Amino acid sequence: MGNSGFHNIMRKVGLKAIFPFECFDGYECYVNIFRRILENKHLKLYIGLINYMLSNGEKFHALIYPGKQISINLVRDPIGILRNSVTLVLKGDNYLDIVPFKMIKAENIFKNRIAYYENSPLPNFEIIKVVISSYLKPFHDSFLKSQLINIEQSHILDMSEIIGEKTFDTMKYLSTLLKFPKPEDKDKHFFKEIFITYRYLLPIHLEMKDYLKSPKSIIIIFLNIEYDSLYENYEKINNIFLFENSKYSLFISKEHYIYLKSYL
Numbered sequence: 666m667g668n669s670g671f672h673n674i675m676r677k678v679g680l681k682a683i684f685p686f687e688c689f690d691g692y693e694c695y696v697n698i699f700r701r702i703l704e705n706k707h708l709k710l711y712i713g714l715i716n717y718m719l720s721n722g723e724k725f726h727a728l729i730y731p732g733k734q735i736s737i738n739l740v741r742d743p744i745g746i747l748r749n750s751v752t753l754v755l756k757g758d759n760y761l762d763i764v765p766f767k768m769i770k771a772e773n774i775f776k777n778r779i780a781y782y783e784n785s786p787l788p789n790f791e792i793i794k795v796v797i798s799s800y801l802k803p804f805h806d807s808f809l810k811s812q813l814i815n816i817e818q819s820h821i822l823d824m825s826e827i828i829g830e831k832t833f834d835t836m837k838y839l840s841t842l843l844k845f846p847k848p849e850d851k852d853k854h855f856f857k858e859i860f861i862t863y864r865y866l867l868p869i870h871l872e873m874k875d876y877l878k879s880p881k882s883i884i885i886i887f888l889n890i891e892y893d894s895l896y897e898n899y900e901k902i903n904n905i906f907l908f909e910n911s912k913y914s915l916f917i918s919k920e921h922y923i924y925l926k927s928y929l
Contacts (some may be wrong), residue, residue, distance in 0.1 A: 758777045766875070774869060
């Protein structure tokens with residue numbers, strides 16, 4: 666489990682991450698994050714930061730003020746950083762967030778859906794030089810830390826503490842430290858999962874609108890069963906499609922489920 670896995674387990678305990686990934690200017694990121702906080706103020710939020718700021722970064726980071734709250738500094742050993750960078754799966758040329766149901770053939774969906782550095786179909790070792798030399802990469806997070814001048818307390822969390830059997834106990838400790846709901850014993854299996862296995866392959870959002878000739882969007886989510894507990898507010902519809910006893914799941918939002926039922 667790595668960075669993406671950490672945010673999945675935080676989501677499991679009821680916390681939603683906000684990232685400044687959509688912009689590279691400090692001013693734009695501040696406005697973007699402020700807007701999303703207002704839009705999601707009914708949720709428990711936290712801000713995820715990484716070294717991707719190209720301009721006004723110092724000003725932006727100085728405005729991050731959690732008060733007495735403790736921040737989490739997620740770290741990984743240098744060799745682990747390089748290994749993860751080489752094997753990190755990215756979105757390929759053929760990646761689609763929403764796939765029309767009429768396209769539902771394996772070659773249409775999965776061909777070039779994922780890629781590695783520089784859109785390579787295989788892990789690309791050239792990324793190692795970039796990670797080592799660029800201060801915008803996680804190899805040099807001390808640069809980011811030096812700009813977060815208003816964060817008074819940080820807890821160093823090593824990636825090794827959120828892998829396999831250790832994850833559940835780590836999250837119990839963090840729940841006390843950060844005052845979020847403790848993970849439940851019934852979810853121990855969830856916290857053992859390696860979330861990056863299906864990164865960008867799944868989930869797949871299938872748009873049924875054209876297939877059903879519906880005036881409204883009807884999106885079905887296809888994902889591996891390990892993610893089920895993240896979709897507790899959705900309807901699981903495996904039984905409708907005779908998809909029971911599978912290691913994959915089909916989910917639909919409650920609103921879209923109402924539309925879907927009119928076609929069944």
